[in-house]
Amino acid sequence: MxxxxxxxxxxxxAATFRNHGYVPPEDELSLIAVGVxxxxxxATSIGKPGTAGLLTGSGxxxxxxxxxxxxxxxxxxxxxxxxxxxxxxEGVVENVERFGLEDGRVIVLSRRVTDSxxxxxxxxxxxxxxxxxxxxADLL
Numbered sequence: 262m263x264x265x266x267x268x269x270x271x272x273x274x275a276a277t278f279r280n281h282g283y284v285p286p287e288d289e290l291s292l293i294a295v296g297v298x299x300x301x302x303x304a305t306s307i308g309k310p311g312t313a314g315l316l317t318g319s320g321x322x323x324x325x326x327x328x329x330x331x332x333x334x335x336x337x338x339x340x341x342x343x344x345x346x347x348x349x350x351e352g353v354v355e356n357v358e359r360f361g362l363e364d365g366r367v368i369v370l371s372r373r374v375t376d377s378x379x380x381x382x383x384x385x386x387x388x389x390x391x392x393x394x395x396x397x398a399d400l401l
Contacts, residue, residue, distance in 0.1 A: 279336070282311065282325040284344045290357065293346070298354045303346060310346075320347040 285307040292306050303321070310321040327340040343360045 276329050276331045279328045279330065280325070281328065282323070283308075284323045284325040284342050284359075290344070290359075293354060293357060295354050295357060300348055300352045303354065320345055322346075 289307050293303055298306070300321075307323075310323045323344040323346075325342045326338055328336045329339050330336050341362045345356070345358045345360065346354060347356045347358075349355045
């Protein structure tokens, strides 16, 4: 009987992981051509995102996060990735950028850019700025 109690206690303390959101894999992204594809062809190839640029309406953002749940502690976000696809005024793909989060800083993982201007940086800073600010009281 004591062995069963020990096994149940150890199992209850094991970390569990939850994935949230979706970022298309690199092989699907390679099908998107900067300067050629449009919003419609991107939507057909990889689907529409959960988030789009609010101010200019020119960017699409695919976001994926991984959370670790451990016993009674609040969930901790351990990984976040953002894919930003921006479009010009005619709806043609202008930039394809992939961002990660390392040590609380936004890190560019890959970038296919037609010019040096990076649109939507303030949105990305806001999105990554919430990393680690999970309050256990807000989850209840």
